[in-house]
Amino acid sequence: MPRNHMELDQIDTLSVLSEDGSIDKSQLPKLSKEELLKSYRFLVLTRRTDEQALRYQRQGRIGTFAPSTGQEASQIGSAMAISKEDWFIPSFRELGVALCRGMSIRDYFLFIMGFEEANQGLKGTNNMPVSVPVGSQCAFTPGIAWGIKLDKKKAAAVVYFGDGATSEGDFHEGLNFCGALNLPAVYLCQNNQWAISTPRSQQTAAKSIAQKAIAYGVCGIQVDGNDFFAVYKATKEALDRAKKGEGPTLIECVTYRLSVHTTADDPTVYRAKEEEEAWQKKDPIERLRKYLEKEKLWDSSHQEKLEEDIKAEIKKGYEEAEQFRNSIPDPLKFFDHQYETIPPYLAWQKSMAKEKIQGRNVIKGATEGYKGPGGAAAVGELEEAGDE
């Protein structure tokens, strides 16, 4: 066999809406006025919920969470393409998708307040709870896609993860498995450039994340992740292919985490202000608003009204969550859900726990609050200082 070049698939890139709000009409996906405005509302709702949650967290009202700020177009753009029959498999930074999928603000806050009850509404929704161990959701996604395929349903499993997750074995096993079994799955990477303090450049020597699709014989595409239309279009196309039995797709949304990794993180330690400012100019929400204004679908009075509505919605959701916490929910409830029925030795342990907490209110709120700049790294330090 003489030396030759092996022909490999190519990776497309896609961008529809530029930073100044101008558009490539030939690539513009079909969306009604209502769908567009609904999408825009979700973009703003996601941003404002994060902002308000950050205030609540700093006030010690809620626990640690991972904001989606900067990534709203990647999230809402893809979520608007996903149907109810499809499955949504999140990592831990998909507030926008979860809201589009019907999660209530109340349940979101309930989760950050540390109550499992937040997940009780998942039954029958085709939505999975968040996966905290990075990338691990990529390895069970094939199972859900496989179930869909066996039942011959017109649906697909859509899994979300970040650039850091693509260094995990679970991502590679999952995508390969889906390719080998030709499963209806969409692997959606929000490449937000940072895995806590590790930049994308240190995560892989590869030119793109999308190109990893080639190795597994599946479709791959890299899109501007701050471009609502590009993300929507790529996700829609991937879902159409999956539902036609044409297999999985890897979508890389190139975006940026404008905020902290989680509320326990301090990005000033590891990245330059100039970089953040450069990405702020590419803000996905601003970009879509400019387009809507150009198309005469939106103006400042619309915006004012929207901000008011959203503010009230977030406040109401938070208050509902707080009401639940204040109702003193059963502190021993977790014993009942380890197995379908509680084994005798566990019932015994439950009775001991009951004795332990007798007469005390033990439901833990996030009352300690923010420990100052430096996030998790500073917690021990400050506690030590407090002892003096």
Added chain:
Amino acid sequence: MSTKKLTMVEALNLALREELQRDKNVMIFGEDVGIDGGVFRVTKGLIQEFGKERVIDTPLAEACIIGSAFGLAVYGKRPVCEIQFSGFMYEGFHQIESHVARIRARTYGALQAPMVIRAPYSGGIKALEHHSESKEMYYVHTPGLVVIIPSGPKNARSLMKAAIRANDPVIFLEPKSVYRAFREEIDLDQDDVAEIGKAQIVRPGSQVTVVTYGAMLYQTKKAIQKGIEAHNWDPEVIDLQTLSPMDTQTIIESVKKTGRCVIVHEAHRTGGIAAEIIARVMESAFLSLQAPIERVTGWDTQVPYFARENVYIPDPQSIENAIQKVLNF
């Protein structure tokens, strides 16, 4: 009544076949489980009978085999996945700990993962490295998992049927040395489904309670046979069958009756199930004890290569000695 004498491999094969017939949601997958019938032939003939949609050869990817079983289970299927040897389960342990075991707890029952992870396990067949370990305690230590270890063909069938029908995830570890060691009569007409979380009194007795499971039941039976014949022993032998959730009650009642207890397992000594049983006896039957509890276990060493395997695995003589010691106290 039609009965047949089967080995454990054949009994497991029968159980899988029966459950595939009973419930169309049951499916089998793993490495080489299809045309090859599994390296031990537990899934032999199933692909021919039930087709490639329900008996599937997967890529060589333990994390994804276990992960897929989890996804399928949450979706609504009844997956039974095989990990070729329990020594390769660690590749998928992350999925077990992070997702399989905790889905019920983290959703307060809104979602569940009814699935079975099967794996040939433990030593005694002169296998190569990574093929002889007894690491059941990893799974016993993880709340939310059911851990089952059968000891013979008959309970392998009834426990497997129960595992597949359970709504909690089951780790089903099959002692390799028992696979073809002996046959038991199995009633093919009876839908024999064991009760999960229930130990079995294999031999009622009055002098000493001997608790064991898996391949060690076979060794224990050899040990007591000698004692019964030579010294008129009357031991009560308990086969745990389910290690988690463990049937504390059966053990406690027995120890209260006999006042003596010996525990036998092949797993490492430190943190083995014997340690937990001893603790539970101390909590609930301390005043009934007439002698310190003895345990016969594998050592706290890596399982040596097979040339020295017999030094590691408890044998009938060491079990006999422990029982004798407790009786003589």
